Amino acid sequence: MAKIETPRPIRGTQDMLGETADRFSHVVETFERVRRLYGFKRIEVPVIEPTAVFARSLGETTDVVSKEMYSFEDRGGESVTLRPEFTAGICRAYLTEGWQQFAPLKVATHGPLFRYERPQKGRYRQFHQIDAEVLGAGEPAADVELLCFADQLLHELGISDGVTLTLNTLGDAPSRTAWRNALIEHFAGHRADLSEDSQKRLETNPLRILDSKDPRDRPIADSAPDIDTFLTDEALDFFGTVTEGLQAAGVAWTRNARLVRGLDYYRHTAFEFVTDRLGAQGTVLGGGRYDGLIESLGGPHTPAVGWAAGIERLAMLLDAPQPDRPVAVLVPMGDAAMLMATGLLADLRSAGIAADMAYKGNMKKRMQRANDAGARYAIIMGDDELARGEVAVKDLGMGEQKAVPVAELAAALRIA
Numbered sequence: 349m350a351k352i353e354t355p356r357p358i359r360g361t362q363d364m365l366g367e368t369a370d371r372f373s374h375v376v377e378t379f380e381r382v383r384r385l386y387g388f389k390r391i392e393v394p395v396i397e398p399t400a401v402f403a404r405s406l407g408e409t410t411d412v413v414s415k416e417m418y419s420f421e422d423r424g425g426e427s428v429t430l431r432p433e434f435t436a437g438i439c440r441a442y443l444t445e446g447w448q449q450f451a452p453l454k455v456a457t458h459g460p461l462f463r464y465e466r467p468q469k470g471r472y473r474q475f476h477q478i479d480a481e482v483l484g485a486g487e488p489a490a491d492v493e494l495l496c497f498a499d500q501l502l503h504e505l506g507i508s509d510g511v512t513l514t515l516n517t518l519g520d521a522p523s524r525t526a527w528r529n530a531l532i533e534h535f536a537g538h539r540a541d542l543s544e545d546s547q548k549r550l551e552t553n554p555l556r557i558l559d560s561k562d563p564r565d566r567p568i569a570d571s572a573p574d575i576d577t578f579l580t581d582e583a584l585d586f587f588g589t590v591t592e593g594l595q596a597a598g599v600a601w602t603r604n605a606r607l608v609r610g611l612d613y614y615r616h617t618a619f620e621f622v623t624d625r626l627g628a629q630g631t632v633l634g635g636g637r638y639d640g641l642i643e644s645l646g647g648p649h650t651p652a653v654g655w656a657a658g659i660e661r662l663a664m665l666l667d668a669p670q671p672d673r674p675v676a677v678l679v680p681m682g683d684a685a686m687l688m689a690t691g692l693l694a695d696l697r698s699a700g701i702a703a704d705m706a707y708k709g710n711m712k713k714r715m716q717r718a719n720d721a722g723a724r725y726a727i728i729m730g731d732d733e734l735a736r737g738e739v740a741v742k743d744l745g746m747g748e749q750k751a752v753p754v755a756e757l758a759a760a761l762r763i764a
């Protein structure tokens with residue numbers, strides 16, 4: 349028979365088992381717990397959307413839309429895209445599902461996203477995010493609540509040390525327009541010294557030059573004017589209310605006047621939680637206010653704010669979580685014991701006791717399996733024990749062993 353070659357996984361995707369998977373699920377479980385504390389409703393949205401959902405809302409000039417999207421024609425000839433981010437799809441759902449009636453609507457979700465990027469540590473083609481959004485709220489209280497949520501999550505994950513909240517304001521429409529004009533003037537004066545990418549950005553998306561990583565752009569970006577002198581009283585007020593709220597809630601932050609979001613509909617609050625523990629992939633969580641996005645999808649003017657964080661990047665920062673361990677592993681020897689163990693296992697699990705059964709190999713192998721699983725007890729079930737209606741409960745930590753009547757096993761394990 350011809351040798352069958354096993355297909356390789358797609359570059360930039362990951363398979364997870366063991367500690368990697370435990371870290372991942374610890375992030376998701378913690379997120380789920382904290383989002384309930386904050387009253388964010390769990391939602392699900394499709395992984396696949398019409399390409400227009402992202403092209404319109406993210407803008408043709410962003411890296412994501414111009415270079416990173418997984419877009420293709422489906423069999424019906426429609427252009428579809430694997431979601432590269434959550435926000436646009438959630439806004440689409442907000443409009444097409446009539447969720448507007450619930451405004452202000454606090455929602456949260458997690459799942460896979462797809463971007464055609466160069467894979468490296470902390471950067472994948474299929475990656476995963478947790479995401480939180482408040483739709484239909486223009487009040488700074490929504491920004492504060494989201495920032496508190498993010499901050500508490502990082503604390504509960506035990507990774508807040510060495511992670512800093514960096515905050516900026518992009519002002520309201522008049523502030524932003526005035527600042528944008530001043531930036532264009534500044535960058536145009538240095539056009540020849542800018543990187544090729546930033547020369548293009550000067551035409552399409554000048555704010556993005558501010559967060560360019562190219563060393564040629566850095567001095568020019570660093571000497572560019574801050575938004576502060578262009579902020580209207582209203583914009584200044586909004587930012588002041590957000591920072592007062594953070595102060596009241598005990599959330600620490602630092603100002604990063606270079607932090608921008610490229611698109612015109614971003615307003616007021618922009619933020620990133622950053623760390624130097626992940627090399628070049630230092631942003632673990634990012635977000636801001638996007639008051640014009642829903643209009644770009646054909647909806648009514650709807651202020652909204654949100655954030656997303658890469659699960660893999662958060663997972664890398666964690667201390668290794670405790671792996672799941674069964675309380676007991678049943679070790680039956682012989683056919684009669686095996687059948688009995690099958691019933692007992694179902695009873696223990698129904699009683700809420702994490703239990704497993706070692707059914708492969710000789711006694712020694714089975715005991716090894718119980719040890720490797722990290723169980724507290726091995727429940728040894730041989731013909732002799734069963735004849736007496738008992739099992740032998742071996743404490744794998746202490747090494748002690750005692751006989752327990754089968755009927756009392758669940759109770760005995762629960763007390764122990």
Ligand code: ATP
Binds near residue numbers: 463473630633
């Ligand atoms: P970066 O500057 O690292 O490319 P970004 O600005 O593209 O990030 P966002 O679109 O704001 O990132 O996504 C929010 C978060 O999602 C990031 O802070 C990061 O934690 C995570 N993320 C983004 N792209 C990837 C990727 N390709 N692989 C893993 N995580 C990612």
Ligand code: MG
């Ligand atoms: Mg990116």
